[in-house]
Amino acid sequence: MGQGSNPIDPKGSVAEEQYGLILLSLGIMILVTVVVFVLYFYAIVKYRRKPGDNTIPKQVEGSHKLEIIWTVIPMILLFILAVPSVALTFSQDVDYSDDPEVIQVKATGHQFWWEFEYPDLGIYTAQDLVLPVNQRVQFELTSSDVIHSFWIPAMGGKMDTNPGMINKLYLDTPAEPGVLKGKCAEFCGESHALMDFKVIVLSEEDYNAWVEDMQTPANTTVSADVQSGEELFKQNCMSCHAIDAGSPGLGPNLKGFADREVVAGFLEMTDDNVYKWIRDPAYFKGDRVEMPGLFLEDEQYQDIAEYLKTLKLE
Amino acid sequence: MSQAAHLDKLPPEPEKATLEGRNKVLGFWLFLGGETVLFGTLFATFIALRNSVLDGPTGIELFSLSITAIATFILLTSSLTSVFAIQAMHHKNIKNMLTWLGVTVVLGLGFLVLEIYEFYEYVAHDGFGFTTSAFSSSFYALVGFHGAHVALGVLWISLLMLQIKKKGLTTVTAPKIYVASLYWHFIDVVWVFIFTIVYLMGKVG
């Protein structure tokens, strides 16, 4: 159960360490629960009142010995739990911002999408977070509107993105290439549930190729069949959406848009879905989505969608 | 029953003579415990936001030590006069009690006038309104809340003076006076922290 990626199928050292603590605490807690359950079921079975039994049981005030036992044993158990907890709390709160070996990523939460900036590479992207295998990544987290929370369950715990503040979080990428889920975990408004992103983990070479592709400016000559779409895009969309990875834009950066697995974080990447999404974003993600209605003809939306589908890397 | 004979029958600490009176005094003390948290939260907010001045003026630019000093002196004195009122009550001297309460009310009004003048200056001359910055919001919330407490206290004590004039000092009215004086002292104690944390620390920077 729980396909894709989740906290109990950890990939990368951070999630593995956290999983270790989860298992340790779960073990101790199951032990406690079992002790209580055994005592409990024994008591409610053994000490039932028989019909007609009107005797008064012995009125026991208490027992210092027993009370000391169930004060001290929990203390010992908690101590066993607290030591690694505190140790890991400190060891996982390290800032690698100045470490040249570590990939730096600035992640910004927006209602309801994610923006990722690679400051060292001069790349902006949205919705797809691309990372190489076996790497440590230092995230700098913030938000442009309300509080969101940045969570890649398989790679490690979450951290809130607070407007006006910066949070630091480092995670280690898995050893194998693959696609992991990313989520917004803090309730952030109407379409909080749909604020997903993908973490695409690539091999070292693929990652380098991706970086190079991203850094290459977009091809300015487009094929004839999508020229009207390009024209419409320039008139209506360019003010917010960049198609080059070099600048952020108000809305999601669309470099490599057609390569993404999903539209708007959750819709399957089909022509129809692209068309439907740009025609009426509010239908999918509510009135708080900043992308305005464009009041175009249906065919014009189709044209823009056609054009967008050509935004591929390479 | 004449007033004097009535007073003779009044127990020595009339505010604690009946269960209702004791309940009222204790309940009010507990309420003050809650008020401590209320002001604590206001203080905490002020401390958290004191540096968020945006383009607005800072505490160093705004605050005047002399006005604060006068306000402090007035409020401290009024606290003393309200203690005298309670002592007069314990001596069953209604006339003195009313006089001291009157002085307390007048001093409270003086404090309010000074505060309103201060706020007016900030808004009119320094461009420091409630919505100027996070600092200004938290400043007005804290100091204004205290000012509202003073205003309420002035109204309350005035109303009680009228009641005493009408009903005399009884086991019903005495707890009210006692409780009002507790309230007044509490306001004074809060002010001690306001002038220290808001004004003096603001002046230090």
Next chain:
Amino acid sequence: MAHSVKKYRGLMDWITTVDHKKIGILYFAAGGLFFVIGGIEALLIRLQLMFPKGTFDILDGQTYNEVMTMHGTTMIFLAAMPLVFGLMNAVVPLQIGARDVAFPFLNSLGFWTFFFGGVLLNISWFTGTVPDIGWTAYAPLSGQEFSGTGSDYYAIGLQIAGIGTLVGGINFLVTIINMRAPGMSFMRMPLFTWTSFITSGIILFAFPALAVGLIYISFDRLFDANFFVTATGGNAILWEHIFWIFGHPEVYILVLPAFGAISEILPTFARKRLFGYSSMVFATALIGFLSFMVWAHHMFTVGMGDIANALFGVATMLIAIPTGIKVFNWLFTIWGGKIQFTTAMLYATSFIPTFVMGGVTGVMLAIPPADFQFHDSYFVVAHFHYVIVGGIVLSLLAAAYYWWPKMFGRMLNETLGKWSFWLFFIGFHLTFFIQHFLGLWGMPRRVFTYLPNQGWDTANFVSSIGAFFMAAGVIVILINAIISIKGPKAPADPWDGRTLEWSIASPSPEYNFKQLPLVRGLDAFWLEKMDGKKEMTPAEPLGPIHMPSPSILPFFMSLGLFIAGFGFMYRGYEFESAFMNNLFGYNIIAIFGLAITLVCMFLRSVYDDHGYHIEVEELQKEG
């Protein structure tokens, strides 16, 4: 001295009553009503989440968020709180052998402000602007820029309800400190009274923080202040701190009286005194104290840094120790007893393992690095429902079955009671146990839908089925309550009780005790019964009993606040008619409402309430 006093009948009697027993019933009725509303909201949530996105979407994102917000807010503030207060009103004065509470008038005021606050919140359903910000109302989502009038309903509704709670808390503190019967020392107080005492103390210190926070939200929204507005230098995290400084103690406000009720019911039906009474008292006080030092464990992922996280993590774990003491004391109370499984006892015993399951996940959540994974996932949802439903609701139901005869003078049907228990209990575990796993499989909370094929579909379906079982259980409880109106009359002491409330008639007369009882030890009534006596030894001769007069003022004071609330909420709203715009824009409605409240306060201060006396002859006539 006999003073003629107006006595009201019917509806007016309920609106003007200052009798703590009737106020207890009012709290029960209002809390029950809101509990049903919150329950319907819960069912809507589970219906929506029964299937993944695209299969059976009955709610859109906006509506779901409204339902989810109102479910949380209603259940915590408008259902659990008043039910706890209802029990405290019905039981505490009787348990300490008092004729009344310390402030009958304030008690009534507390109820009416709570009630009008709750009504105000729920009126939002009819104006179409429902709070949609989660019950925690995190800024800046709850600010002007990101949410509508619904957030004003939240801030002002809770503000008004909160005043009522604070007033109620002070009332119980003074009642317990000052009004105990002769011989009823603190260490002879029944545990329900003890927990009510500590809970009232926590209320006193927690609610002012919430009041300030809500004022800030209102100021930000209505008067353009900058407390939580990031763009103008405000700080969104500040709200989280203020909210949780209140919010964490709030959990203990609810759960401690639940512990208290369990500590009364187990000894009664096991016929054995509470094991380790003094350590139970000590543990209660310790939990109350610690509850103020752990709030930031709700904020581990906020980014406060390792020192704060470690500190609050360890402090949170410490709470497990006094809680553990309590659990084992309960176990050893029934150990060696003669357990009789009435409905109340079924609920009470089932509380122990259920609550332990909620408690251990609490310790797991206290580990900061692990919490990074758990936080805001369904694991948390499962945890706090185990604590709040499995801990608080189960014991409130136990308490309701236990004290129902004393409150209403009628017995509840035991067969229906057992049906309700099994439906509710099985439904509860079915709903929430599997949610632990949903959390571990990475499902975030507060999502209005989820995409298929993430491995969550079956678990969500099972969870929703459980919710229907719980609903069925609640329906049986309601039927049972309704038919109990015609049910068998309750004897004074139906359960062979141990504490003072069982020494007087059911329902108790308005003056509670004809003569104040002399208390000779813990479980005062049980001691007398063991000595072969049928009733308590009186501590005073029979005399006239002084009673407070009923008053309509609390009702109007709260009504004034209610009106003022609307005035403030809609002061910046653009109505279609100019008249309405003026009415609200110039704060006329707000001032009118506040004026009603102030005039009522003035009247209360100026006109002394002399009350009335019940004369000896009347007392003797009633037997």
Next chain:
Amino acid sequence: MEANQEQVQDRVKRGRIHEGPRNHIIAFGISIFLTLLAFMAVANSALDATFIKIFIVILAVFQAVIQLAFWMHMKDRGHFFQILFLATGAFVAITAFIMAVYWVWW
């Protein structure tokens, strides 16, 4: 009720209730003195800012205690619950204050 009356009578006999204004005037004097000290510390620019802040807060706490003890009669007997609840309130207030100093901005 009876017992309390006796207690009061008892205290009257021992002269505790009819204490003169002397104590209160002394408390007032101390308050004024502490206030002056705080103002003077702030006016004196030669002192270190951190030192001044700590110093004036200590003065404020001291003054608050004096006023609570004398003017609000906390030093008298029978104020156990008053002290307990005010101290707890202060504890929570201080907690909130620490929160604001350390954990709001980082």
